[in-house]
Amino acid sequence: MNAAVDSAQAVVAQLQARLGAAVITDEAELAYFGTDVYSAGQPLLAVLRPTSADELADAVKALTAAGIAVIPRGGGMSYTGGYIAAQSPSVLVDTSGLNKVLEINVEDAYVIVEAGVTWRDLKAALDEKGVRTPYFGPMSGSHATVGGGMSQGAIFNGSARYGCSADAVLGLQVVTATGQILTTGSAAAANTSPFFRWYGPDLTGLFLGDCGLLGIKTRIVLKLIPLHSHIDYLSWQFTSPEGLFGALSVLARHGLASETAAFDPSLTAIRMRRASLASDVKSLTNVIKKGGLISGLKLAVKGRDIVDAQQFSLHITLEGDSAAEVADRVARAKKLVGNLGESVEPSIPKMMAANPFAAWNSMLGPQGERWAPVHALVPHSQAVAMFNALQALFAREADTMEQHGLFIGTLMSSVGEQAAVIEPCIYWPDSHNPFHVRTVDADHRERIGCPGEHLEARAAADRLKRQIADVMRAHGAANLQLGKFYDYRAGRDPAALAVLDAIKAQLDPQGLMNPGVLSR
Numbered sequence: 001m002n003a004a005v006d007s008a009q010a011v012v013a014q015l016q017a018r019l020g021a022a023v024i025t026d027e028a029e030l031a032y033f034g035t036d037v038y039s040a041g042q043p044l045l046a047v048l049r050p051t052s053a054d055e056l057a058d059a060v061k062a063l064t065a066a067g068i069a070v071i072p073r074g075g076g077m078s079y080t081g082g083y084i085a086a087q088s089p090s091v092l093v094d095t096s097g098l099n100k101v102l103e104i105n106v107e108d109a110y111v112i113v114e115a116g117v118t119w120r121d122l123k124a125a126l127d128e129k130g131v132r133t134p135y136f137g138p139m140s141g142s143h144a145t146v147g148g149g150m151s152q153g154a155i156f157n158g159s160a161r162y163g164c165s166a167d168a169v170l171g172l173q174v175v176t177a178t179g180q181i182l183t184t185g186s187a188a189a190a191n192t193s194p195f196f197r198w199y200g201p202d203l204t205g206l207f208l209g210d211c212g213l214l215g216i217k218t219r220i221v222l223k224l225i226p227l228h229s230h231i232d233y234l235s236w237q238f239t240s241p242e243g244l245f246g247a248l249s250v251l252a253r254h255g256l257a258s259e260t261a262a263f264d265p266s267l268t269a270i271r272m273r274r275a276s277l278a279s280d281v282k283s284l285t286n287v288i289k290k291g292g293l294i295s296g297l298k299l300a301v302k303g304r305d306i307v308d309a310q311q312f313s314l315h316i317t318l319e320g321d322s323a324a325e326v327a328d329r330v331a332r333a334k335k336l337v338g339n340l341g342e343s344v345e346p347s348i349p350k351m352m353a354a355n356p357f358a359a360w361n362s363m364l365g366p367q368g369e370r371w372a373p374v375h376a377l378v379p380h381s382q383a384v385a386m387f388n389a390l391q392a393l394f395a396r397e398a399d400t401m402e403q404h405g406l407f408i409g410t411l412m413s414s415v416g417e418q419a420a421v422i423e424p425c426i427y428w429p430d431s432h433n434p435f436h437v438r439t440v441d442a443d444h445r446e447r448i449g450c451p452g453e454h455l456e457a458r459a460a461a462d463r464l465k466r467q468i469a470d471v472m473r474a475h476g477a478a479n480l481q482l483g484k485f486y487d488y489r490a491g492r493d494p495a496a497l498a499v500l501d502a503i504k505a506q507l508d509p510q511g512l513m514n515p516g517v518l519s520r
Contacts, residue, residue: 005089007066008045008066008067008068008089009045011062011063011066011068012025012045012046012091014062015046015048015059015062015063019048019050019055019059021049022048022049022050022051022055022097023046023047023048023049024046024047024048024049024094025045025046025047028434029047030043030044030046030047031434032434032435032438033047033073033076033092033094034084034085034092034434035084035433035434035435036076036077036078036079036080036081036082036083036084036435037076037077037078037079037363037371037372037435037436038078038079038080038081038372039081039084040084040433041081041084041085041086041090042084042085042086042087042088042090043085043088044085044090044091044092045068045088045089045090045091046091046092047091047092047093047094048091048092048093048094049093049094049096049097050093050095050097050098051097051098052098053098053173053175053181053218053219054181056093056098056175056216056218057175057179057180057181058179060093060175060176060177060179060216061178061179062179063091063512064177064178064179064508064510064512064513067089067510067512068089068090068091068512069085069086069087069089069090069091069512069513069514069515070090070091070093070177070216070512070513070514071083071085071090071091071092071093071212071514072092072093072095072147072151072212072216072217072514073092073093073094073095073148074095074115074116074144074145074146074147074148074149074151074152075096075118075140075143075144075145075148076143076435076439077138077140077143077144077148077360078148078152078481078483079372079373079481080152080481080482080483080484080485080486081483081484081485081516081517082151082152082211082212082481082482082483082484082517083212083514084483084484084516086484086515086516087515087516090515093216094116095114095115095116095145095147095148095216095217095218096116096145097116098114098115098116098117098147098218099114099116099117099121100113100114100117101113101114101117101121101122101125102114102219104125104126104129104131104224105193105195105224106129106130106131106224108193108195109131109195109223109224109225110170110194110195110221110222110223110224111126111131111133111221111222111224112194112219112220112221113146113219113220113221113222114146114147114218114219114220115145115146115147115148115150115216115217115218115219115220116145116146116147117145117146117147118141118142118143118144118145118146119136119137119138119141119142119144119145119146119149119157119357120137120141120142120357122136122137122146123136123137123141123356123357126224127227130226130227131224131225131226131227132158132224132225132226132227133158133168133222133223133224133225134158134161134162134163134167134168134223134225135154135155135157135158135159135162135163135164135165135167135168136157136158136356137149137154137156137157137356137357138154138155138156138157138359139156139157139356139357139358139359139362140357140359140360141157141356141357142357142358142359142360143360143439146220146222147217147218147220149165150165150166150169150172150207150208150209150217150220151207151208151209151210151211151212151217152209152211152480152481152482152483153165153166153208153209153480153481153482154480154481155413155415155421155480156259156261156413157259157356158258158259159259159413159414159415159416160251160252160257160258160259160260160316160413160414160415160416161255161256161257161258161319161416162258162416163415163416164415164416164480165208166205166208166209167416168222168223169197169204169208169220169221169222169223170185170186170194170195170196170197170204170221170222170223171183171184171185171186171187171188171194171197171204171220171221172184172185172204172207172208172217172219172220172221173217173218173219173220174207174214174215174216174217174218175215175216175218176214176215176507176508176513177215177507177508177509177510177512177513178507178508178509181218182215184203184204184206184207185197185199185203185204185221186199187221188203194221206503209480209482210517210518211481211482211483211514211517211518212513212514212517213504213508213513213514213517213518214503214504214507214508214513215507215508215513216513226321228258228319228320228321229320229321229322230319230320230321230322230323230325230326231317231318231319231320231326231353232317232318232326232327232329232330233315233316233317233318233346233349233350233353234315234316234318234330234333234334234343234346234349235307235313235314235315235316235343235344235345235346235347235348235349236313236314236337236340236341236342236343236344237307237308237311237312237313237314237341237342237344238311238312238313238314238340238341238342239311239312240312241264241312241384241387241388242384243312243340243341244262244312244313244314244340244341244412245380245383245384245387245412245420246340247314247336247337247340247341248260248262248314248380248383248412248413248414248420249380249383249414249420250336250337251316251333251336251337251414252380252414252416252417252418252419252420253380253417254332254333254336255417256316256318256329256332256333256336257316257317257318257333257414258316258317258318258319259316259317259349259352259353259413260314260315260316260413260414261314261315261316261348261349261352261411261412261413262312262313262314262315262411262412262413263307263312263313263409263410263411263412264312264409264410264412265309265310265311265312266407266408266409266410267409267410267411267425268307268309268311268313268409269309269409270365270366270407270409270427271409307344307348313344313348314341315346315348315349315352316333316349317349317352317353318330318333360439360440360441361440361441361444363436363439363440364432364436364440364444364445364448365427365448366448367429367448367449367451368429368432368445368448368449368450368451369405369427369428369429369430369451370427370428370429370430370432370436370458370461371425371426371427372425372426372461372465373411373423373424373425373426374423374424374425374426374465374468374469374472375421375422375423375479375480375481376421376422376423376472376475376477376478376479377415377419377420377421377477377478377479377480378419378420378422378472378475378476378477378478379418379419379420379476380418380419380420382420382475382476383412383420383422385475386422386471386472386475386477387410387412387422389471389474389475390410390422390424390468390471390472393467393468393471394408394424397464397467400460400464401460401464403460404428404429404454404456404457404460404461405428405429405454405457406426406427406428406457406460406461406464407426407427407428408424408425408426408427409424409425409427410422410423410424410425411423411425419478422472424468426461426464426465426468428454428457428458428460428461429451429452429454429457430451430452430453430454430457430458430461431450431451431452431453431454432445432450465485469485469486469487473487473490482517482518483517484516484517484519484520485520486520487520488518488519488520489518489519489520490520
């Protein structure tokens with residue numbers, strides 16, 4: 001055992017001699033990189049921060065040849081153990097050094113970006129050119145990276161109209177466990193630019209949503225569309241989940257909204273317990289910049305107290321290339337939702353559109369509680385049944401939740417025409433881990449406080465998280481961000497698994513690329 005440890009450390013020392021500061025062994029840094037939003041894994045041997053695909057490929061080849069597992073990490077916003085080490089020795093690859101927007105090709109409508117670029121930085125670069133990616137990032141896009149979104153699967157900004165992160169991809173560059181650099185899409189052919197995905201079998205799709213099982217993404221090619229020139233907003237409240245999901249469904253089928261976000265009464269109550277939007281100068285400033293002074297003043301006056309806290313609410317953005325197009329979308333949306341709900345002031349979607357990547361502080365509750373979301377994508381026809389099944393679970397667990405201070409609020413949304421999203425968020429009193437301390441703004445943490453360590457509450461949250469996922473699977477749910485938490489292999493077509501396992505064996509014969517993901 002000691003000989004194995006010594007051998008692994010010798011390989012890391014050799015990499016340090018060659019790559020210098022790109023190899024990190026500081027204990028505090030290893031503790032930070034060894035945790036995600038929810039949990040911690042096995043201790044890391046080192047962190048590697050490459051600045052080129054060639055540098056990464058050489059290092060990965062040396063590490064796996066020595067029997068050392070390699071784990072890719074994007075912005076670190078995983079809550080499913082996506083980059084948590086499942087075995088030792090392991091070296092984590094921090095892709096933040098791969099942070100360049102390499103080409104913005106407006107004429108051919110694509111952008112080439114390195115994997116460590118955040119969605120916020122990509123959007124800023126594209127805004128200058130008057131273009132955007134159809135899907136343009138999760139709510140955590142200030143920290144979440146493009147590469148992470150490709151590996152884990154991501155939704156929200158643009159998802160209601162244009163689908164998830166994978167729907168925007170034209171091609172990839174991937175480093176495999178053997179140190180090969182693999183290209184997918186049309187750019188895999190000599191003298192061909194990366195303008196087209198469907199050139200023979202879709203190898204690109206193999207690496208989308210793989211959670212780093214098959215390799216480490218170093219470059220991504222994404223579609224571009226012109227920025228929409230006009231935007232408007234609508235909000236409704238509903239007395240029942242049937243009304244809410246009916247509205248989500250009909251809006252999705254007609255492709256009217258760019259973003260949809262819905263809250264159950266519990267999540268509305270949690271939002272109202274947080275600091276008033278009227279005191280958030282940055283939020284107000286961004287709303288004024290995007291929607292004008294009147295929008296900002298309405299938000300300042302009403303704050304969060306816009307929706308009846310006892311009702312469900314739905315908030316949408318509608319975009320178009322002319323005032324007439326947006327007006328038509330608004331009129332059609334109002335007609336389709338009709339009597340399902342009551343129209344309310346759309347201050348919440350205005351704020352969300354003005355601050356599309358403002359979610360990183362939300363990983364802690366209003367009094368510093370820990371947070372863990374569990375999501376499901378279901379066809380619209382199954383949404384109400386799944387929501388009600390989850391409410392039945394929470395009723396059965398009410399005594400345990402009260403005993404340990406757990407509470408739940410549920411976020412809902414839609415992806416494209418077919419999928420409804422249901423995401424219960426568990427909050428419980430507990431200490432903050434190194435990831436929270438590094439990521440959440442220090443002044444925000446000071447303001448909300450920290451409940452301190454509550455191991456029994458943590459265990460209760462862990463059990464409830466698994467129960468929620470099991471209810472979702474029983475109702476035919478699909479999931480993103482599978483990591484090491486959601487079921488993938490259980491009940492899956494054996495022929496499909498055999499193909500995946502054969503590809504894994506070809507690309508990673510020793511099984512050292514992110515061991516443990518997609519293993520349930």
